[in-house]
Amino acid sequence: MENQQIFSNSDRGLAYGDGFFTTALVCNGRIELWPLHVKRLVQCQQRLGFPELNLEALERLVYERIKGETKAVLKILITRGCGGRGYQAPQSPTPSFSIQVLPFPENYxxxxxxxxxxxxxxxxxxxxxxxxxxxxxxxxxxxxxxxxxxxxxxxxxxxxxxxxxxxxxxxxxxxxxxxxxxxxxxxxxxxxxxxxxxxxxxxxxxxxxxxxxxxxxxxxxxxxxxxxxxxxxxxxxxxxxxxxxxxxxxxxxxxxxxx
Incomplete structure (x- = not known):
């Protein structure tokens, strides 16, 4: 299992929980209900006032990570990145992201x-x-x-x-x-x-x-x-x-x- 993670120790996600995520089922290199997961990410982005997501780039990265996986858990995590003053978010944030591929829980x-x-x-x-x-x-x-x-x-x-x-x-x-x-x-x-x-x-x-x-x-x-x-x-x-x-x-x- 692999993950891709780009975070700073001053990331707003770590400091304030300023971000969102989705967790999806991967079966035979395919993400189940992927369009609805994308819709969820966009809904969070819009309601929390994040910059528009580059969905094409995100999807490309995600499918690179799940290649060869027969059954696994995909977790996509997006934060507002760094900057701002205290709770006040920066005017032009640069979001950070994490893509993780994790084992499917056996008890499910x-x-x-x-x-x-x-x-x-x-x-x-x-x-x-x-x-x-x-x-x-x-x-x-x-x-x-x-x-x-x-x-x-x-x-x-x-x-x-x-x-x-x-x-x-x-x-x-x-x-x-x-x-x-x-x-x-x-x-x-x-x-x-x-x-x-x-x-x-x-x-x-x-x-x-x-x-x-x-x-x-x-x-x-x-x-x-x-x-x-x-x-x-x-x-x-x-x-x-x-x-x-x-x-x-x-x-x-x-x-x-x-x-």
Whole structure:
């Protein structure tokens, strides 16, 4: 595995988390859902006031790095570079970037086949509509969530915001099945909208809703999803258990809608 990285120790990404990233699945030298990853990078660039990205050069570099990879994780990280005075960004920034190709986590295949056990995270997400949906470098909430999860008996955690609304797992979006309808939490005030969810929404009728814990307790099935794990069944949330065979059937139905 190789990576390309161009950073200074005075980079604003290191000092302030002034940047954004995307993480993609590489299969046989191809980047899954690449157009949506590009769209995510452009959305972050525009909303954070970065200079326009040279997408042709970026794509050329990326495909050079993944050449020969059968299954791996691609991570593209972009910062505003150096300069400015304190928090004030430079008027004409020169962004820095990192392209990494990393091993695909072995446990993800097991998760897809056998499901995962989850509990409620004791760490809640703050409210910030200006950054909601964006995959910025400000990920300390997720670091705390992962640290908390390591002390619990689970594979992953379900995360709420400070108002108690269900938002996501530690690193994935949530899909809820109830009465033959597909739901996903409202991410207008916090959380990250993943590329896999965006792709699924374009092909499956998914209702965005304000979801609380009671809604989860009445669900017929719960899944988490992102571009690496795709769609993973939750076989347990707290004391609530779901039959894995039924969930795998639901999963086939959902993915069948998107084929």
């Amino acid at each position: 295949s097991k998760w897809q086949q056998h499901g995962i056990e989850t509990v409620l995270s004791r760490v809640q997400l703050g409210i910030q509509p200006l950054l909601a949906g964006l995959k910025t470098l400000n990920r300390l909430e997720q670091v705390l969530i992962k640290q908390d999860a390591q002390t619990l008996e689970c594979d992953d955690v379900i995360v709420t915001d400070i108002n108690g609304s269900v938002i996501e797992s530690s690193a994935a979006n949530i899909i809820v099945i109830k009465n033959n309808r597909v739901y996903t939490p409202n991410l207008a005030n916090s959380g990250i909208k993943g590329v896999f969810l965006t792709s699924l929404e374009s092909q499956v009728d998914i209702t965005v809703a304000d979801i609380d814990l009671e809604f989860l307790q009445l669900a017929d099935g719960i899944f988490i999803c992102n571009s690496l794990i795709e769609l993973v069944p939750i076989i347990r949330f707290e004391q609530q258990c779901f039959d894995i065979e039924y969930l795998l059937t639901l999963k086939k139905q959902i993915l069948g809608m998107s084929s």
